[in-house]
Amino acid sequence: MGGLDGRTALVTGAGRGIGRAEALLLAAEGAHVTVNDVDLGEARAVVDEITAAGGSGRADDHDISTWDGAGAAIAGVVDDGGNLDVLVNNAGILRDAMSFSMTEDQWTDVIRVHLAGHAACAHFAGAHWRERAKAGEEVTGRIVNTASESGLYGLVGQVNYAAAKAGIASMTVVLARELAKYGVTVNAIAPRARTRMTETVLGALLPEEGAFDEWDPANIAPVVAWLASDAAADVTGQVFVVNGDKVHRMSGWHRTGRIDNGGRAFTPDELAARADELFGDESRGLPPMGFGE
Numbered sequence: 001m002g003g004l005d006g007r008t009a010l011v012t013g014a015g016r017g018i019g020r021a022e023a024l025l026l027a028a029e030g031a032h033v034t035v036n037d038v039d040l041g042e043a044r045a046v047v048d049e050i051t052a053a054g055g056s057g058r059a060d061d062h063d064i065s066t067w068d069g070a071g072a073a074i075a076g077v078v079d080d081g082g083n084l085d086v087l088v089n090n091a092g093i094l095r096d097a098m099s100f101s102m103t104e105d106q107w108t109d110v111i112r113v114h115l116a117g118h119a120a121c122a123h124f125a126g127a128h129w130r131e132r133a134k135a136g137e138e139v140t141g142r143i144v145n146t147a148s149e150s151g152l153y154g155l156v157g158q159v160n161y162a163a164a165k166a167g168i169a170s171m172t173v174v175l176a177r178e179l180a181k182y183g184v185t186v187n188a189i190a191p192r193a194r195t196r197m198t199e200t201v202l203g204a205l206l207p208e209e210g211a212f213d214e215w216d217p218a219n220i221a222p223v224v225a226w227l228a229s230d231a232a233a234d235v236t237g238q239v240f241v242v243n244g245d246k247v248h249r250m251s252g253w254h255r256t257g258r259i260d261n262g263g264r265a266f267t268p269d270e271l272a273a274r275a276d277e278l279f280g281d282e283s284r285g286l287p288p289m290g291f292g293e
């Protein structure tokens with residue numbers, strides 16, 4: 001018996017990397033998992049691993065970055081299993097470049113796959129759950145989105161990716177508010193793991209012999225399995241950074257300074273005169289990077 005027995009899950013971009021590990025664990029926890037990836041060969045190989053381990057899965061190769069592709073992927077899950085319970089939005093690509101060198105394709109491709117891909121899958125999954133809830137069914141829907149620390153802190157060379165991932169963190173809160181009344185929770189993770197995506201930027205990231213492998217993508221999957229389960233029914237609208245043996249609960253924009261002009265708009269000169277009050281002892285320059293253990 002697993003925590004996800006009887007549930008049906010869709011993991012996008014699950015042919016390799018973090019999504020693959022998530023699909024394997026969700027299946028091990030008892031879910032029937034659709035392994036989506038534009039690379040059908042990789043998706044099928046993951047389904048073979050699931051089946052060999054005694055689990056249940058199917059492969060799907062729709063491109064989730066369009067409304068058509070996302071709609072077809074989710075319709076396929078529903079046709080196959082009757083319902084969708086868990087959507088893990090994970091599929092992604094990198095097209096890094098400095099903003100002043102970035103091409104329109106580099107910008108558009110990343111925004112399309114990450115931002116539009118998340119929105120499109122959430123659109124069709126949300127419509128499915130709303131329809132079931134309106135028909136009187138008790139729904140326990142789950143969306144787990146994939147943000148990135150790049151989007152939270154603003155990594156140089158990733159203006160496309162960081163904008164998409166910050167949008168995904170923000171979208172998570174909107175979706176959580178919109179879908180709460182239909183029995184759906186929506187959360188996001190910002191993972192760190194050794195995958196094809198990071199190998200190009202960070203190198204091999206292999207552990208010392210015998211040491212805990214903090215970059216193993218399998219470290220990320222338990223957080224997703226927990227968020228997908230009944231045990232996390234009251235967790236929604238949250239963003240978690242997940243690295244190795246650590247999970248960090250993040251919180252978003254908040255006021256760090258305030259000035260009030262008593263019923264009259266500020267003039268530029270008044271703002272300049274009161275900037276000390278607005279910033280206090282805090283830096284007026286680049287915000288700090290939040291990476292760390």
Ligand SMILES: NC(=O)c1ccc[n+]([C@@H]2O[C@H](COP(=O)([O-])OP(=O)(O)OC[C@H]3O[C@@H](n4cnc5c(N)ncnc54)[C@H](O)[C@@H]3O)[C@@H](O)[C@H]2O)c1
Binds near residue numbers: 042093
């Ligand atoms: N690896 C990290 O440290 C890290 C850090 C922060 C965020 N992330 C995020 O985690 C997610 C997974 O990344 P990964 O590191 O496992 O990368 P990966 O390249 O190993 O896997 C991504 C998978 O998504 C698939 N894919 C790409 N576009 C698709 C589309 N349109 N439709 C369906 N499938 C598509 C690819 O074929 C690939 O198999 C991404 O959203 C990524 O941005 C990863």
